[in-house]
Amino acid sequence: MNAVLRSITDHDAAPLAVHKLTHGYEDGLVLAGIDLTLLQGSVLGLIGRNGAGKSTLIRAMVGLLKPDSGEARLFGEPALKLSDSVKARLAYVPQQPEALAWLTAQQMFDYVGRFYPSWDASFAKTKLREWGILPNKVLGKLSPGERQRVDLIRALASQPSLLILDEPAAALDPVARRDLLREIALRAGEAGTTVLFSTHIVSDLERVASDIAFLHEGKLLQCAVDETKERFARLWLPASMTAAAPSNTLGKTRHADGSLSLVIERRADGSWPEAARLPGARVDALGLEDLFVEIAG
Numbered sequence: 217m218n219a220v221l222r223s224i225t226d227h228d229a230a231p232l233a234v235h236k237l238t239h240g241y242e243d244g245l246v247l248a249g250i251d252l253t254l255l256q257g258s259v260l261g262l263i264g265r266n267g268a269g270k271s272t273l274i275r276a277m278v279g280l281l282k283p284d285s286g287e288a289r290l291f292g293e294p295a296l297k298l299s300d301s302v303k304a305r306l307a308y309v310p311q312q313p314e315a316l317a318w319l320t321a322q323q324m325f326d327y328v329g330r331f332y333p334s335w336d337a338s339f340a341k342t343k344l345r346e347w348g349i350l351p352n353k354v355l356g357k358l359s360p361g362e363r364q365r366v367d368l369i370r371a372l373a374s375q376p377s378l379l380i381l382d383e384p385a386a387a388l389d390p391v392a393r394r395d396l397l398r399e400i401a402l403r404a405g406e407a408g409t410t411v412l413f414s415t416h417i418v419s420d421l422e423r424v425a426s427d428i429a430f431l432h433e434g435k436l437l438q439c440a441v442d443e444t445k446e447r448f449a450r451l452w453l454p455a456s457m458t459a460a461a462p463s464n465t466l467g468k469t470r471h472a473d474g475s476l477s478l479v480i481e482r483r484a485d486g487s488w489p490e491a492a493r494l495p496g497a498r499v500d501a502l503g504l505e506d507l508f509v510e511i512a513g
């Protein structure tokens with residue numbers, strides 16, 4: 217996995233830079249030294265199985281969780297000590313928003329809008345209507361999905377430079393989801409907004425993300441979406457050849473007949489590892505979803 221981890225360079229003012237971030241709970245380590253840099257205008261889709269640590273990583277990125285070691289920096293500032301000007305450039309939507317539950321959506325927008333210099337009140341109003349939220353209903357009485365929609369609208373209306381969304385798709389029906397993805401692509405393309413969103417829906421990544429990050433067993437594998445199909449493949453080796461399988465590979469599966477499937481990565485010169493040329497070996501293309509299943513399955 218090391219070979220595909222993008223090395224951290226000194227992007228001090230990158231919208232988001234995470235360096236050797238480690239965190240655990242009483243049941244063990246969840247993040248084991250995560251490195252990640254997001255450049256302006258990139259859209260990164262973060263995927264990982266339930267409990268892989270996506271929300272933990274995101275909370276550390278936005279300064280809501282103090283990691284055991286390492287740090288996240290936003291626009292060059294430590295996530296745990298953001299200035300008001302950087303806070304105004306950041307929008308974060310948690311999986312289960314709870315703040316300001318006693319206000320209505322409209323009251324919440326009127327209140328928070330004052331903190332954002334580029335607040336787009338007409339966008340907020342239009343989206344509330346399009347996404348079927350009553351502006352005068354108290355937030356605490358909305359369903360979890362409706363509540364997250366309000367927060368997504370709040371985040372988009374603030375016209376952030378960095379937008380971080382924790383599983384936004386969970387709250388949206390397919391029409392609203394497509395609408396959100398369109399907004400994300402538009403803002404990244406036209407306004408240079410940098411976006412990070414976690415999801416379980418691989419097709420959403422394929423639609424808008426420029427980069428993908430797999431979180432698995434505390435480590436992050438980050439790569440460009442359009443590179444992945446070229447860069448990775450599934451190698452199948454017959455039982456008689458498995459002894460020659462490369463040891464340092466992603467996602468290895470032993471089949472009942474003794475044959476072996478494993479994910480291989482192209483070497484620096486573009487060729488597949490030697491094992492791909494063993495007698496009886498077969499190399500199959502891998503889509504993003506297959507790659508995720510092979511690595512995390």
Ligand SMILES: Nc1ncnc2c1ncn2[C@@H]1O[C@H](COP(=O)(O)OP(=O)(O)OP(=O)(O)O)[C@@H](O)[C@H]1O
Binds near residue numbers: 241
């Ligand atoms: N406050 C906490 N105290 C103890 N353990 C926690 C806490 N928060 C998360 N965990 C554990 O850390 C692990 C990672 O949780 P996290 O919510 O970050 O995963 P996730 O990838 O976002 O999961 P999901 O896809 O299900 O939302 C899980 O095993 C979870 O039980």
